[in-house]
Amino acid sequence: MTQPIAPAPPISLEPKSVPQLKQIAAQVRRDIVRMVHAVSSGHPGGSLGCTDLLVALYFKVMKHNPEFSMDGIGEDLFFLSNGHISATLYSVLARSGYFPVSELNTFRKLDSRLQGHPTTAEHLPGIRIASGSLGQGLSVATGAAQAKKLNNDDRTVYVLMGDGELEEGQVWEAALYAPHHKVDNLIAIVDRNGQQIDGPTEKIGGLGDLRAKFEAFGWQVLEADGNQFETLLPALEEAKSLLGNGKPVMFLMDTQMGFGVDYMMGTHKWHGTAPNDEQLEKALQQLLVEEASDY
Amino acid sequence: MKDFPYSESKDTRSGFGAGLQELGKTNPNVVALCADLVGSLKMDAFIKDNPERFFQVGIAEANMMGLAAGLTIGGKIPFTGTFANFSTGRVYDQIRQSIAYSQKNVKICASHAGLTLGEDGATHQILEDIGMMKMLPHMTVINPCDYNQTKAATIAIADHEGPVYLRFGRPVVPVFTPADQEFIIGKAVVLNEGTDVSIFATGHLVWKAILAGKLLAEKGINAEIINIHTIKPLDAEAILNSVRKTRCVVTAEEHQLNGGLGDSVAQLLAREEPLPLEMVGVNDSFGESGTPDQLMEKYGLNEAAIVAAVEKVMARRK
Numbered sequence: 001m002t003q004p005i006a007p008a009p010p011i012s013l014e015p016k017s018v019p020q021l022k023q024i025a026a027q028v029r030r031d032i033v034r035m036v037h038a039v040s041s042g043h044p045g046g047s048l049g050c051t052d053l054l055v056a057l058y059f060k061v062m063k064h065n066p067e068f069s070m071d072g073i074g075e076d077l078f079f080l081s082n083g084h085i086s087a088t089l090y091s092v093l094a095r096s097g098y099f100p101v102s103e104l105n106t107f108r109k110l111d112s113r114l115q116g117h118p119t120t121a122e123h124l125p126g127i128r129i130a131s132g133s134l135g136q137g138l139s140v141a142t143g144a145a146q147a148k149k150l151n152n153d154d155r156t157v158y159v160l161m162g163d164g165e166l167e168e169g170q171v172w173e174a175a176l177y178a179p180h181h182k183v184d185n186l187i188a189i190v191d192r193n194g195q196q197i198d199g200p201t202e203k204i205g206g207l208g209d210l211r212a213k214f215e216a217f218g219w220q221v222l223e224a225d226g227n228q229f230e231t232l233l234p235a236l237e238e239a240k241s242l243l244g245n246g247k248p249v250m251f252l253m254d255t256q257m258g259f260g261v262d263y264m265m266g267t268h269k270w271h272g273t274a275p276n277d278e279q280l281e282k283a284l285q286q287l288l289v290e291e292a293s294d295y
Numbered sequence: 296m297k298d299f300p301y302s303e304s305k306d307t308r309s310g311f312g313a314g315l316q317e318l319g320k321t322n323p324n325v326v327a328l329c330a331d332l333v334g335s336l337k338m339d340a341f342i343k344d345n346p347e348r349f350f351q352v353g354i355a356e357a358n359m360m361g362l363a364a365g366l367t368i369g370g371k372i373p374f375t376g377t378f379a380n381f382s383t384g385r386v387y388d389q390i391r392q393s394i395a396y397s398q399k400n401v402k403i404c405a406s407h408a409g410l411t412l413g414e415d416g417a418t419h420q421i422l423e424d425i426g427m428m429k430m431l432p433h434m435t436v437i438n439p440c441d442y443n444q445t446k447a448a449t450i451a452i453a454d455h456e457g458p459v460y461l462r463f464g465r466p467v468v469p470v471f472t473p474a475d476q477e478f479i480i481g482k483a484v485v486l487n488e489g490t491d492v493s494i495f496a497t498g499h500l501v502w503k504a505i506l507a508g509k510l511l512a513e514k515g516i517n518a519e520i521i522n523i524h525t526i527k528p529l530d531a532e533a534i535l536n537s538v539r540k541t542r543c544v545v546t547a548e549e550h551q552l553n554g555g556l557g558d559s560v561a562q563l564l565a566r567e568e569p570l571p572l573e574m575v576g577v578n579d580s581f582g583e584s585g586t587p588d589q590l591m592e593k594y595g596l597n598e599a600a601i602v603a604a605v606e607k608v609m610a611r612r613k
Contacts, residue, residue, distance in 0.1 A: 071369050120397045128368050130397045133388050139358045140393055143365020143373075146350065150326070151369050170389070173358035181350070 004105045005034055010066065010097030016059045018229045024095065025055045025229075026289045029260045031091035033283045035107040036274040042108060042116070045257035045270035046162060047085040049193050052227050053253060054078075054092045057158060061236050066097035068125035076155045077144055079129060081137020082162035082191065083117035084272070090114050093126035135168025137161060138188055142178045142248075145186040156243060160189045164196030167205040172217075178248040179218025186248040187239045188219075191226070193257040195268035210252050219250040226253035261286055296512035297487045299505050301471040307463035307499075308406040310442035312337025314449025315374060315404075319345045322372065322453050328363055329376040330356045335465075336376035336406050356381045360389035363401040372453055373401050379408035379462055380421035387427060394458050395431040402452050403428075404461045408438075409549035410577070410594055411466045411499060411587040420582035426554020428460040429527040435480060436527040438462040438548075438556075440501035442470045444524060447478035455480055464549075466587045468502050483530035485537075489519035492605050493537040493544045497523045497556045500547035500575065500596065507601035516605065529559050531567070538570055543612040545604045547575040549596055571611035573604040 011024060028051050036042030058064065062076035080089050087107060094101045099113070106112035113122035117132030129140050141159035148155060165171065178186060190210065194201050201207050211221045220242045224235035235251060242249045257271065258264025261283040275283055318325045319341045327341055328350045342349045352359040356377055363373035375382065382405035383390070394401045405424065412420045429436045437452065437459060439445040445463050452459045472484075486501070487508055496504035501522045508518045519537050523530065538544055544564065546557035557574030564570055577594050591597045 073369065077368070129364060129399075130392050133392045135357075136361050136389055136393050139361020139389075140365040140368075142358075143362035144368045145365070146362070147366045147369030147371050150348070150371065153369070170357040170361065173355035174361065177352065177355065177358055177362070 005031055005101060007100065007102040011059065011095050013059065013096060018233070021055055021059060021229050023289050024059055025051050026260070026287045028055055028088065028091045028095065029287045030284060030289065031104055032087045033261065033275060033280055033287070035087045035091070035104055037280040038105065039108040040274045042087055042274055043084040043272050044087070044274065045195070045264055045268070046082065046191065046193065047088040048261060048264065049227070049255040049257045049259050050085055050160065050191050051088050051260070052229060052232055053160065053189065054088050056229065056232055056236060058092045058096050060233065062158065063155060066125070068098060070128060072128070073151060073153055074155060077128065077157045079137050079141045079144070079157070079159040080118060081131055081159055082134065082165055083131030086114070086116065086118050089118060098126040099124065134162070134165040135170040138171055138174040141188070142174055142183050142186060145183050146181070148185055154185070156185055156187060156240065158187050158189065160191060163190050163192045163194065163201050163207060164205060166190065166207055166210070175214065175217045175219070182246045183248050184244050184246050187243070187251060188248065189251045189253050191255055192252050193255045195257045195271065197268065197271050199268055214250045218247060220245065220247050221250045221252060223252045223254065226255040227259045296508050299471040299486070301469040304467040304469050305442035306465060306467050307439060307442060307445040308335070308465060309337050310439070310445030311404055311406065311449050311461070311463055312340060314446040316340040316344065317450055318453050319348070324370055324372045325374065325453055326350065326366055326371045327374045327376065328352050328359050330354055330359050330381060332377050335378070336404070338376055356386045357389050360386045361393050364393040364397060364399045367399045367401060374404050375401065376404050376406070378419060379405035379424045380419055383424040383427050383460070384421060391431060395433050398433050399458060400456055402459045402461060404449070406463055407465045408462045409464060409499070410582045410590040410596065411464050411549065413465065413587045413590065414584050416584040417581040422549070422551045422577050422582065423554060424462060425526055425550050425556065426558070429554070429559065433458055434527065435459045435525070437480065437525050438498040439524045440498055440522055441468055441472050443474050443476060444472045444478065447476050448524065451478040451480060462498065464499060466499070468499055471502065471505070481525045481528045481530055483533035484522040484524065485519070485533070486522055487518065487520040489517040489541065491517045491541060492519065492609055493541045494518050494520045494547065494601065494605070495523050495534060495544065495556065495560055496520065496547040497526060499549050503596065503598045504547055504601055506598035507605070510598060510602050511605055516609070518605065523556055526556050526559060529563065531563055534560060534563060535568055538564065538568055542570055543608045544570055544572045545575060545601060545608055546572070547601050550576050552576040552578055571608045573608040575600050575604050
């Protein structure tokens, strides 16, 4: 009863209006639920929650080139540290023209370039580092930002982490390092959905006042709702305006796990569970796109 | 037995420092990172010449490995420096995911490997690092034997695309290899041609093998001594050519028997040329405090231990 994701030409990378971004986000969310449904595995909750951010970055905010080069000289770079939301990144990359949209149908299958967690091993355009084992992306992004400084490349490095991921000690090693070394071409983003596998982050890890923690470490911190483009886009603009000040930028982004699919929202239960046939249909009914852009 | 004259003894870590300094002059893409052990790693000269290409990371080795992986994106060639223990076991998952699996061009440079770190004791004397690193796909593993070879290896790995683990140490040992040697990754060096036994040694045990070769010559045993400075990829051709002549083998290394050079040689022999093998190394034990010489004697990693292993393996040869 389920159809594969249909081939489609890339969406142009001309900066998009809010209504256009909402259409693309709905399209990406349709891709996500279909991808995880097709293999009965994956991580829809966080993937849906971070969809608006990745759509904003790839279709509005970042300067990037789908003619992929690993070094990304003269481009903004995005690193996904919470690699389990790979479905979102794969969809956004495919819809941007990094690889064919139809390849999304190979997600998590044998011999696919779209591994369960992102990897450079399969040479998938758009991926610059393997991620999945948590806590490593902030260090990698900081190193890439320092390479940009050495190369006199004035573009920006973005990295997304999960909030539960902040329980990894390496994150705080990097959090101490980046301000100390004045890595001020770096925007780190935390997906503050308050959920992790075993339950709410405040019950499991006790993350507490993240703004106070990162400010004490020397970061410029901002907070906004990451599921509304009306608040997300100004927050990303504000984050960019804070670059070059001698300090890195930390965007604590409030999201809802499962955003866009009502029965997946407000719970950690859809962190790593795929919808069944009936649930997929229900999700797709809630994620409507204009006919012209749908598959 | 060939003679190996030398005029001075130096630590292999100083060879690393000298090689890194030269790379600072010759390769603008080389950058260095250190986790609060600049003096121990002999990185001062590089830092003095290239302050903008050096990153002091502090006591945060996991972050250092991630930073190094990130620095490659943009074309840099990062050399990380800390003790072998903190270069491997402490950061295994960071190396595995961000460097080896991601195929990043990072050079993991590890000093104070093995028992010869000495008085600091077992917490710092890693004897498992070769095993951990050689198990990682894409990783090259190198353990040079003296100052000159470590310097040459340091320079050579900058031109090798891909992750490398370069292992060296703290004590001074005779400088007996040529200053102008060409270092070829994966190419074993025949030090002494012989017919009675093949001794494959790596790192500090290469000199011990030479000392053992002299003792064996006095007993009328003509040992072939080969320096296996690259444990991965292993020079199978050189090893098989030698054993087909001598028909018995001794390996020697400052490492656990599990996972080390001997283990790699044993796999090769079992597949290609099953022959008697004795292995000189640490036998499933941690180290302890003591002087390097005391420890090498107590744990059976000296020339006497190699001679005993040769006599044993020759007796087993059919």
